[in-house]
Amino acid sequence: MDIPALTDEKLKELELKANQARELLIKMLLEAGSGHSAGPLGMADIFTALYFHVLNHNPKNPDWDDRDRLVLSNGHICPIRYVTMAQSGYFPIEELKTLRKIDSRLQGHPHRDSLPGLETTSGPLGEGISQAIGISLAAKLDNKKYHTYVIASDGEHQEGNTWEALMFAGKHKLNNLTLILDRNNIQIDGFTENIMPLEPLKEKYTSFNWEVFEADGNNISEFINVLGLAKKIFEKPSVVIAHTIPGKGVTFMEKDFHWHGKPPNQEEAKKALKELRTLQGRIISEHQ
Amino acid sequence: MLNPDLHLNQKLFDKDVEQKATRDGFGEALVELGESNPNVVVLTADLSESTRTDGFEAKFPQRFFEVGVAEQNMAAIAAGLGLSGKIPFISSYATFSPGKNWETIRTTIIYGNSNVKIAGHHSGIMTGPDGATHQATEDIAITRAWPNISVFVPCDAIEAKKATLKSAEIRGPVYLRFTRDKTPIITTKDTPFSKEVEVYWINEAPKTVIFATGYMLYYALLAAKNLEEKGIKVQVANVSTIKPIDSKTIIKLAKEAGKVVTVEDHQVAGGLGGTIAEVLAKHYPTPMEFIGLQDTFAESGAPFELIKKYGMDEVAIEQAVTRLIGNQNE
Numbered sequence: 001m002d003i004p005a006l007t008d009e010k011l012k013e014l015e016l017k018a019n020q021a022r023e024l025l026i027k028m029l030l031e032a033g034s035g036h037s038a039g040p041l042g043m044a045d046i047f048t049a050l051y052f053h054v055l056n057h058n059p060k061n062p063d064w065d066d067r068d069r070l071v072l073s074n075g076h077i078c079p080i081r082y083v084t085m086a087q088s089g090y091f092p093i094e095e096l097k098t099l100r101k102i103d104s105r106l107q108g109h110p111h112r113d114s115l116p117g118l119e120t121t122s123g124p125l126g127e128g129i130s131q132a133i134g135i136s137l138a139a140k141l142d143n144k145k146y147h148t149y150v151i152a153s154d155g156e157h158q159e160g161n162t163w164e165a166l167m168f169a170g171k172h173k174l175n176n177l178t179l180i181l182d183r184n185n186i187q188i189d190g191f192t193e194n195i196m197p198l199e200p201l202k203e204k205y206t207s208f209n210w211e212v213f214e215a216d217g218n219n220i221s222e223f224i225n226v227l228g229l230a231k232k233i234f235e236k237p238s239v240v241i242a243h244t245i246p247g248k249g250v251t252f253m254e255k256d257f258h259w260h261g262k263p264p265n266q267e268e269a270k271k272a273l274k275e276l277r278t279l280q281g282r283i284i285s286e287h288q
Numbered sequence: 289m290l291n292p293d294l295h296l297n298q299k300l301f302d303k304d305v306e307q308k309a310t311r312d313g314f315g316e317a318l319v320e321l322g323e324s325n326p327n328v329v330v331l332t333a334d335l336s337e338s339t340r341t342d343g344f345e346a347k348f349p350q351r352f353f354e355v356g357v358a359e360q361n362m363a364a365i366a367a368g369l370g371l372s373g374k375i376p377f378i379s380s381y382a383t384f385s386p387g388k389n390w391e392t393i394r395t396t397i398i399y400g401n402s403n404v405k406i407a408g409h410h411s412g413i414m415t416g417p418d419g420a421t422h423q424a425t426e427d428i429a430i431t432r433a434w435p436n437i438s439v440f441v442p443c444d445a446i447e448a449k450k451a452t453l454k455s456a457e458i459r460g461p462v463y464l465r466f467t468r469d470k471t472p473i474i475t476t477k478d479t480p481f482s483k484e485v486e487v488y489w490i491n492e493a494p495k496t497v498i499f500a501t502g503y504m505l506y507y508a509l510l511a512a513k514n515l516e517e518k519g520i521k522v523q524v525a526n527v528s529t530i531k532p533i534d535s536k537t538i539i540k541l542a543k544e545a546g547k548v549v550t551v552e553d554h555q556v557a558g559g560l561g562g563t564i565a566e567v568l569a570k571h572y573p574t575p576m577e578f579i580g581l582q583d584t585f586a587e588s589g590a591p592f593e594l595i596k597k598y599g600m601d602e603v604a605i606e607q608a609v610t611r612l613i614g615n616q617n618e
């Protein structure tokens with residue numbers, strides 16, 4: 001199924017949703033007292049675009065056979081998935097407060113059996129693209145029309161399993177699979193290019209027989225347009241290298257790898273929420 | 289004597305007893321499953337002939353996936369297939385799968401609860417000339433430690449076929465352990481395959497019960513027969529399901545005999561010996577002897593030479609029984 005055209009009205013709605021997602025995320029992480037901040041903030045726009053515009057899904061029937069599959073490989077950014085799932089109606093917003101707490105469905109890293117709507121179990125890196133490949137192969141065997149999207153981080157391209165998966169998808173020309181690569185340039189210990197350089201990523205993908213697209217992952221309309229182009233490729237699997245700013249929307253977190261794996265404290269959360277409220281006003285005025 | 293109720297191979301102790309590799313039973317079962325169940329798919333990591341998936345590949349090429357030398361990828365792709373209604377079998381040498389890809393299986397198949405069957409081949413020192421790199425001797429330990437899995441170790445090619453067919457009926461992960469070389473046919477097509485521990489060599493008032501798993505059951509039965517000729521009565525039980533373990537029968541047999549020997553081609557730590565010791569330590573502490581690899585790697589050599597050198601043949605089993613009974617008389 002093609003991705004519907006994006007009107008200005010819809011774009012405004014999505015931008016406001018993404019901003020609300022960031023606010024919910026900050027509150028959720030503050031309540032949890034642990035978890036990742038930078039990655040989830042950077043990916044708020046993409047998750048909003050997916051859940052509110054791109055995916056063919058039904059939050060009231062999460063096991064619907066023909067739903068598009070969204071596989072999250074870098075499971076540690078799950079807070080933003082939980083937030084956008086709650087906003088979509090998979091579960092009450094109130095439940096976000098239970099993240100990482102005992103008896104919660106919102107595990108620290110996503111566990112498929114714990115929460116309807118999650119497609120896989122992830123956290124240990126480098127395993128999601130392979131799982132998405134398995135789901136895509138099943139669709140082909142069963143002549144199903146659903147599309148499989150998989151989100152992977154840049155850091156997990158240091159895992160050998162990632163390249164095993166890329167080789168396989170190239171061999172099988174999996175055109176019902178689209179990879180969204182969260183290129184935010186940070187990982188736990190620092191900047192990716194200092195820890196273990198990944199560039200030239202585009203050339204690496206091309207040489208593995210993938211079609212490569214690039215987009216600003218914090219520009220919802222650009223991302224949706226490019227994703228639409230990527231889905232039109234039918235002789236190869238395609239990847240959208242989505243350039244995102246880690247910590248996007250909260251200035252003191254942006255581009256700082258120290259925010260990879262920690263939550264804000266009370267004071268930092270207050271400051272972040274204030275900034276996001278200002279941003280909300282700006283979005284509204286920009287679309288007038 | 290051999291338990292007459294179990295329809296065992298009456299020619300078991302003949303010099304020319306029929307021999308067949310358990311991996312062949314696996315291969316035959318896959319072809320049957322391919323015919324009976326369209327959801328069965330098979331993946332291999334550059335070992336299709338050696339792990340006997342080539343028969344399935346020839347008949348069902350659309351449902352066969354060659355992933356190349358990439359065991360982690362194989363496991364996680366299978367996880368995705370299993371979550372989407374397929375029944376994937378992944379097949380490689382056990383040192384690589386579930387060895388090399390252990391964490392991938394743990395996360396995506398076991399914790400992820402995907403309906404994947406893991407076939408580990410070339411288990412034990414029976415793998416022989418390839419050497420210790422290819423002899424999987426810890427695979428029972430590393431799979432049975434997981435929650436949410438069944439672990440089957442068939443004793444011969446016939447049981448291997450039944451275990452493989454059974455695994456497809458189970459909703460959830462299963463580990464199947466196979467060996468490379470031909471080993472004696474112990475059972476017949478009429479022998480029941482269940483999750484229960486079955487007594488293959490029966491006796492009144494036994495002095496020891498021997499629990500054996502895999503093809504090593506043959507050496508345990510041989511030891512029982514030799515001991516019988518010396519007037520020592522033992523029972524021999526086949527533990528082909530390591531998980532879930534049939535504690536009830538194990539405790540009952542240990543109570544009857546008072547002494548226990550475990551026999552396996554695996555490290556004694558964490559394998560069958562460890563499993564039985566856990567059950568008995570909790571419910572009925574019993575003096576035990578452990579036949580298997582004693583915290584060491586083996587080496588290249590002909591399988592039977594290795595079994596002898598590493599103290600796992602019928603002579604070693606008889607000695608273990610004698611040691612235990614000697615203790616009783618002290």
